[in-house]
Amino acid sequence: MVDSVRIVGIGGSLRPGSSSLAALQAALDGATKAGADSQLIAVRDLDLPLYNPHRDVPDPALQFADIAYRADAMIWSTPTYHGSVSGSFKNALDWLILLADRDPPYLSNKPIGLVTTAGGVQGLQAINSMDFIVRALRAWAVPLVMPVAQSWQAFSPEGHITDESVTRQLHVLGEEVVRAAHQFRRDGSCDYSDEQQFAGVATG
Numbered sequence: 001m002v003d004s005v006r007i008v009g010i011g012g013s014l015r016p017g018s019s020s021l022a023a024l025q026a027a028l029d030g031a032t033k034a035g036a037d038s039q040l041i042a043v044r045d046l047d048l049p050l051y052n053p054h055r056d057v058p059d060p061a062l063q064f065a066d067i068a069y070r071a072d073a074m075i076w077s078t079p080t081y082h083g084s085v086s087g088s089f090k091n092a093l094d095w096l097i098l099l100a101d102r103d104p105p106y107l108s109n110k111p112i113g114l115v116t117t118a119g120g121v122q123g124l125q126a127i128n129s130m131d132f133i134v135r136a137l138r139a140w141a142v143p144l145v146m147p148v149a150q151s152w153q154a155f156s157p158e159g160h161i162t163d164e165s166v167t168r169q170l171h172v173l174g175e176e177v178v179r180a181a182h183q184f185r186r187d188g189s190c191d192y193s194d195e196q197q198f199a200g201v202a203t204g
């Protein structure tokens with residue numbers, strides 16, 4: 001019997017009826033169906049202050065960082081704002097600086113599935129923005145991504161998915177993240193310890 005992998009989802013907007021939050025839930029449902037233990041963290045519920053290195057670290061930031069660190073893999077879901085990720089979503093990720101001194105640091109060796117909902121057709125820009133952040137945090141983006149274009153057509157105002165094909169694709173993304181998490185677990189990690197090979201290569 002293979003131990004189940006732990007998948008943590010972070011995302012959604014601050015808006016009630018957030019479509020990116022509903023999309024995240026659907027992707028996590030796919031992960032759960034594929035045998036994972038899944039946990040959803042809504043950015044709205046975290047209610048984090050803007051990251052400021054000169055203030056005391058709030059408990060929700062510590063808890064979020066710890067939960068992210070213990071995950072085998074993550075799914076990120078942001079609304080597309082001005083051709084990129086939303087400020088509140090990025091702020092939550094900025095607090096992961098708390099993982100800088102862990103061993104291994106940040107989100108090393110974790111596959112991340114990427115989802116966005118966009119009012120127009122610029123969702124891939126938010127996906128690409130997340131891809132940069134994934135790499136800065138030493139994680140690995142799962143190749144299958146899910147930018148939901150014209151979200152008003154696929155979600156009700158209350159934040160329910162109304163397009164069955166969107167649900168199906170989000171489930172597949174969740175399954176794919178679970179598959180990648182098992183793969184990383186089987187292979188141990190992607191080992192950077194060969195300093196000779198990586199000498200001079202920036203990883204931050």
Ligand SMILES: Cc1cc2nc3c(=O)[nH]c(=O)nc-3n(C[C@H](O)[C@H](O)[C@H](O)COP(=O)(O)O)c2cc1C
Nearest residue numbers: 013018019020079080081082083118119120121151
């Ligand atoms: C501040 C702001 C900026 C936005 N910028 C874009 C954009 O650049 N491209 C786009 O396709 N949609 C844009 N939208 C529309 C949102 O991406 C869309 O409504 C999305 O589904 C919102 O996610 P939510 O339901 O989780 O709040 C923007 C919305 C807001 C409020």
